[in-house]
Amino acid sequence: MVGAWTLAATHAATVRIDTSKSPALKTWADSVLPIANEWYPRLGNLLASSEGHRLLDVTIRINPDFKGIAAASGPYIEISTDWITRHPEDSRGAVIHELVHVVQEYPPGQAGWLTEGIADYFRYAIYEALPLAEFPRPEKPQGYLDSYKVAAGFFFWLECGPAPGIVRQLNADLRSGKYQETLFTERTGRGLRDLWNDYLTALRPLPDLPREPRIWRHAKGSFEFQPNGTWTEFENGKPVWKFIEMARTPQYIEILDRPRNIRLRLTSPMVQLISKTGWATLYTGEWTAPPSTKQLTK
Ligand SMILES: [Zn+2]
Secondary structure, three states: HHHHHHHHHHOOEEEEEOOOHHHHHHHHHHHHHHHHHHHHHHHHHHHOOOOOOOOOOOOEEEEEEOOOOEEEEEEEEEHHHHHHHHHHHHHHHHHOOOOHHHHOOOOOOOOOHHHHHHHHHHHHHHOOOOOOOOOOOOOOHHHHHHHHHHHHHHHHHHHHHHOOOOHHHHHHHHHHHOOOHHHHHHOOOOOOOHHHHHHHHHHOOOOOHHOOOEEEOOEEEEEEEEEOOEEEEOOOEEEEEEEEEEEOOOOOOEEEEEEOOOEHHHHEEEEEEEOOOOOEEEEEEEEEOOOOHHHHHO
């Protein structure tokens, strides 16, 4: 009966939205509240670092006098009435970002680029499911210090390949005040600055590719690159799955099928499954020359 007692005693943390100062945003609040209440405990689970870490009930105040965009302090979030009115399409993601801050509970003095990068990682990569290629990647040393969405894309790339689980580990280290940059080297064998360069290199498109199709034929069909940036798998001449390109090196191209969360690596001579279940070779085959211009325009 211990389990039943634990369940009964567990307090489900909730989010409420106070629109008393901005009654015109009541409809907006009614549409955001279910999302906030679904995602707040989920973010709590994703960022749990110890047993029994309890989430506080959150109050989101929609404030016509707030000068910034949004800010979190303890279990309170303030969001500008004017900003929501002008940016309704961004406002849900901003709520997710601020809810991450409530969950983080880091002691003062932690690196701001990590705190904001983790908040935007959960907003854009997890909640909005933005493809990796759409994160901004400034071509400069230590570009991750641009924080927010830039650092979020960098974490997303690390999670997708070099260091799965690193966001959770960063969060735990920041929360306990033990974070050190050596964490990146311990996890990957590469320093933080080198990893940033690896990220830029991996995502840098080959200059000629977007303009011409490319085909990788395997035993059951083919993967074909479309100039819009997606890859399509064909079987018996029919398209069966669409993939988004995740990373590219001179040796391989990595593609993701988001609905199935399957990640494949097109290499020569193999297609490898590199999803959570590990590495497995699926097919063998080879790159073939793209069709000539004559064939395309026929
Ligand atoms: Zn923030």
